[in-house]
Amino acid sequence: MKFSLPGDPDSTDILAIANVPVLWILAIGVFTAIILQTIVYVRAARVAAPAAGITSAELKTSFRAGAVAAIGPSLAVVLVSVALLGLFGTPAVLVRVGLVGSAATETASASIAATTMGAVLGDASYTQAVFAVAFMAMSLSGAMWMIATLVLTPILKRGDSRLRTVNPTLMAIIPAAALLGAFASLGMAELGKTPVHVLTVLVSAAVMGVCLLVAHLFKQSWLREWGLGFSIVIGLIVAYGAHTTGLPPVA
Amino acid sequence: MSSTTVTTANSAILATFDRTTSRWGRLTMIAALVMSLAAPFYLIVFADLGITSTQVWIAFLAVAAGFSFFWVVEPITYFPILGPAGMYQAFMIGNIANKLLPSALVAQATIGAKAGTKRGEFSALMAISGAAIVHVLFMLVFVGILGSWLVSIVPADVTAVARLYIFPSIIGAVVVQLVVTLKQPRVTLIAMGTAAFVYFVLVPSLPALANLATGITVIATASLAWFLRSKPRSALSS
Secondary structure (H helix, E strand, C coil): CCCCCCCCCCCCCCHHHHCCHHHHHHHHHHHHHHHHHHHHHHHHHHHHHHHHCCCHHHHHHHHHHHHHHHHHHHHHHHHHHHHHHHHHCHHHHHHHHHCCCCHHHHHHHHHHHHHHCCCCCCCCCCCHHHHHHHHHHHHHHHHHHHHHHHHHHHHHHCCCHHHCCCCHHHHHHHHHHHHHHHHHHHHHHHHCCCHHHHHHHHHHHHHHHHHHHHHHHCCCCHHHHHHHHHHHHHHHHHHHHHHHCCCCCCC | CCHHHHHHHHHHHHHHHHHHHHHHHHHHHHHHHHHHHHHHHHHHHHCCCCCCHHHHHHHHHHHHHHHHHHHHHHHHHHHHHHHHHHHHHHHHHCCHHHHHHHHHHHHHHHHCCCCCCHHHHHHHHHHHHHHHHHHHHHHHHHHHHHHHHHHHHCCHHHHHHHHHHHHHHHHHHHHHHHHHHHCCHHHHHHHHHHHHHHHHHHHHHCHHHHHHHHHHHHHHHHHHHHHCCCCCHHHHHC
């Protein structure tokens, strides 16, 4: 097997390195780990069911209910993932957006990482080198979530109360503020780019606003899950129209 | 058999369940962790892109400045709902709030199990397992196979535009979604004001801070939101 790749740090042909076989094998490996874990869990639950006061019929019902409830949200994630394939390539999208992270956190990390290289996601400055650094940065950030889970779960299981007795007012304000701060900052950064970027941000925001309003007024909660997918599709259609009909692409 | 022996037998069975799920949950999560890091590492080492470790560190620290807070807070927040076994599932499968938690709640409601009980924990675990299988299949078939095929037939100029404007088309929606679901108008205004100040005043005058813009906004927003929080009247008068 050949390990060296025909990489070119200045090429913008991301998919030439993003879709190589080794990355596919590693992506399939992550999927395999999840399937293996699921099988072990289901078997362990079957054995211990009587002791937990739950029947095997109820286990089966729960499994099926969870599977059916996941169909809509999963298809929504599929739509968002397909839109990201050109930016990150299939294996990275499968692992980062489809699994471990989410579209919002992973693209946010990639955007921050690209900025440190003086680049913008997707334009002429988004080279193979920028992609590789962005991919590494979002993978490291995702790894930190898993490391925190691995470290904290046993501590929380022992019922260490210090971690849970954090000031409730603090916990009501700081996480929300940090989330809003992070994404408001990234949104503001887009407003400083080209007119088409600004237009796309506004259209995406408006579509999500309409989706959430309709979801609220007409009790259509599925629209909450699909809001991001719709915003991306409509945002990209408007961006395509504006980009090709001549809003100045000042990059 | 007396009720005491039944209880003892049950707690032994549940302890075994706990050990099995913890051990395998951790092992599979560590395997996924290693493989997910190996992918970009492979590109950096073997693709001859001339990337230095300094570049990687700067990029990672810039991301950490914005997100390190959530690495710790999210596991602590979700633990009471997910339980130990569920933690290793959820943080590997991802999309917790929009997919896994709804699935678990639907399953518990279907069989009439309460969250926080053993029945509830088992029901949630089975529901997340069902959700995981559906999700893995959908991702492999619709993104892995059909998505890759779709990208190969879509005209190059469409792909180029999608690549260029995908981030703005995500971020606008995400900000609106956060503002609406968090329902914290005061914090929202502080975040918007801080972000605008950082991007249109601070960074233009001190370009060296560009890499840290997100981190600075996060810390400033969190501090301002804390000091400018609405204080209950009783606390002020007493």
